[in-house]
Amino acid sequence: MFPGLSVLLVTILSLRSQFTSGSDPDPVQDFCIPDTKYGSIRTPQFKILPCKNSSEATTDDFVFSGIKAEGTFTDTGLSSISINPAVFPGLNTLGMSFVRSDLKPGGFNAPHFHPRATEITYVVQGSVYSGFVDSTNRVFARVIEKGEVMIFPRGLVHFQMNVGKSMATIFGSFNSQNPGMQKIPTAVFGSGIRDELLEKAFGLSHKQISVMRRRFVPKT
Template identity: 45%
Template structure:
């Protein structure tokens, strides 16, 4: 009975989590029709994704099964993010919402990153996560989340998630954009081709120190 109750509560929580961004002010443009299922085969470039012919839309366009399977955490960071944005889930195109599944090995980390187009809210399904974000005045807001807890990362602010339990951890995220965008700060700074002179001056480091960080960042974010 207890397992059944937990299963029901879990489903209700996920449904609520998915609806939250729709109750907020959307960061994406408001839709002008009931739906606009994305057509990934259309080469036309627009601000978003081109709509599929409504006459060809089916119920299956509004279903996404990708979050049911745990992601591969066999990498240096010990984490995996499985997105359900418009590119993966055509049915949410123009609806101003997306989701993601976060899987963590023991000690796994989703490194400091930003979503320039979305606020993110996460629900801890299993395990314990140490999470936090940094405001524009440099204040850190961090705490440890337990199973069943919910936490929000304001739009565009630097944030992270670290597994601090003895086993694996899982979380579900909802974001109020069909294409939130993700910029990992270490990669953007030290693995994007920015001049080493710029990095040396910005961080007060010598040439060798910058190069060492560049190699370390590349190795840490290299997928198997």
């Protein structure tokens, strides 16, 4: 575990209070640990479960140890571990979630957006080309270094790439417990949009569209 990591996490999560009004409802009680005897919260919609009696809650409900090391890397050189109420029940109803991302040298997080949350990212180590595009197609991007923070406004396309010679590690925090994510390449070429439209929109041939589909259709 990185020195001072616990302090960094507290800092990131506290910055959440500086976001604009969150997309999740305000909590009406101190906390709500889901009572799993009524089912599982592990669904794409984060199934709403009754809360445990608060007297049954323990300190362990509010501690998560699953980001001490990087996860599995994809072929883009990205490892990403998402932490939300499905894996960390203590977050339930608190209107936030977070992520640890690791990037190999040259690795990248493809352009994507979160429809339900603003994201704040903190570079723990490395040099990361990071940015977003606003609704006028203006790009806001630069290389951010260890100790620097960047904001990605809600719903705007953003991206990251390790431009250093060593591993980069980033922590991100969201002002929603279910921010959602759509990766642009997968949404365009892996969703089933008709080839004819994609050919016209991107000026690509049918063969080129087929190549892109094979690359971005989600594997089952």
